[in-house]
Amino acid sequence: MQSVSLDVLTQKAKQGSKKAFSEIVRRTYADTYTLAYRLVGTSEDAKDVVQETYLKAHKGLQRFRGDAQITTWLYRITANCANTYLSKKLRHKHDVLENDEEVIDLNVQRDPAHMAQIVGLRSELTEALEQLPAKLRTVVVLRDIYDMAHADIAEQLQISESAAKVRLHRGRQKLKELLYPQSTEMEEGSAHAV
Amino acid sequence: MLCEKVQALLPQSQGSPEGLPAKEAAHLGSCLQCQVHASQYASIASSLASMRHQVAPIDEAHLASVLEEYETLADVIPLNPRRRRLRKAISTGRAVTAVTAAAATVVAVKLLTKQRLAS
Numbered sequence: 001m002q003s004v005s006l007d008v009l010t011q012k013a014k015q016g017s018k019k020a021f022s023e024i025v026r027r028t029y030a031d032t033y034t035l036a037y038r039l040v041g042t043s044e045d046a047k048d049v050v051q052e053t054y055l056k057a058h059k060g061l062q063r064f065r066g067d068a069q070i071t072t073w074l075y076r077i078t079a080n081c082a083n084t085y086l087s088k089k090l091r092h093k094h095d096v097l098e099n100d101e102e103v104i105d106l107n108v109q110r111d112p113a114h115m116a117q118i119v120g121l122r123s124e125l126t127e128a129l130e131q132l133p134a135k136l137r138t139v140v141v142l143r144d145i146y147d148m149a150h151a152d153i154a155e156q157l158q159i160s161e162s163a164a165k166v167r168l169h170r171g172r173q174k175l176k177e178l179l180y181p182q183s184t185e186m187e188e189g190s191a192h193a194v
Numbered sequence: 195m196l197c198e199k200v201q202a203l204l205p206q207s208q209g210s211p212e213g214l215p216a217k218e219a220a221h222l223g224s225c226l227q228c229q230v231h232a233s234q235y236a237s238i239a240s241s242l243a244s245m246r247h248q249v250a251p252i253d254e255a256h257l258a259s260v261l262e263e264y265e266t267l268a269d270v271i272p273l274n275p276r277r278r279r280l281r282k283a284i285s286t287g288r289a290v291t292a293v294t295a296a297a298a299t300v301v302a303v304k305l306l307t308k309q310r311l312a313s
């Protein structure tokens with residue numbers, strides 16, 4: 001199975017080969033998990049999203065026409081699952097807030113132990129990405145890291161294409177503010193001086 | 195004023211003058227302040243693009259649980275609808291055969307009983 005391409009494996013999986021689908025999962029797992037982690041921000045949540053992604057992929061494999069690579073198709077499913085997951089989580093937090101009247105941080109919780117393991121992902125940029133609100137982060141990750149088309153992003157997040165573009169614009173601005181605070185302060189200072 | 199306009203367009207063009215209207219692109223070519231902002235957006239864009247090939251380490255235990263869940267599910271919902279139809283046809287065929295065999299057995303037992311009683 002090692003030497004067989006993903007395209008061939010996809011064909012075999014569509015014909016009902018369990019082995020082929022398992023091999024697809026093995027080969028794409030790291031990428032799918034990384035994207036899920038970038039979108040939801042904690043290892044536990046990312047694992048749930050990955051589980052859901054492969055279940056959806058398995059159920060929908062017959063509908064995969066092969067006009068994109070299976071990895072791209074899996075990214076779309078991951079984005080969709082992560083979006084649903086985050087929406088449910090936020091809704092649940094709102095419910096808790098209403099019921100218990102506690103002040104809860106709506107930012108996605110971080111997992112410091114796992115974060116330390118992710119060698120290479122830890123950088124100023126990663127930290128800045130994590131500070132973005134989930135709605136903005138999702139669009140920046142999908143567009144600027146995974147090069148997903150605006151139309152695809154809009155479809156998976158169930159928003160309009162123009163809303164996706166607005167979120168991307170705000171997300172990029174916010175990232176720059178976080179990474180280059182002096183530059184932003186100088187700009188604001190000169191604006192006040194005028 | 196043009197600085198503000200250019201800087202508002204920079205997130206969209208990711209610091210590149212190519213995505214800007216001619217007037218704003220020309221301003222960017224000559225304004226040092228706008229160039230600083232442009233280079234910052236460009237730097238963020240290239241760093242984000244380079245993150246595409248960084249992957250998190252595999253959690254083998256979780257991968258195993260994903261595969262296990264799929265294996266269980268695959269037995270319930272076969273991947274190939276043709277195979278599913280075939281499986282259904284086979285099981286229906288088996289049921290028909292079993293019913294026929296049972297009926298034949300009953301008839302045979304009745305015949306044997308009749309013969310025994312007659313003799």
Ligand SMILES: [Zn+2]
Pocket residue numbers: 196197198200221225226227228
């Ligand atoms: Zn300027």
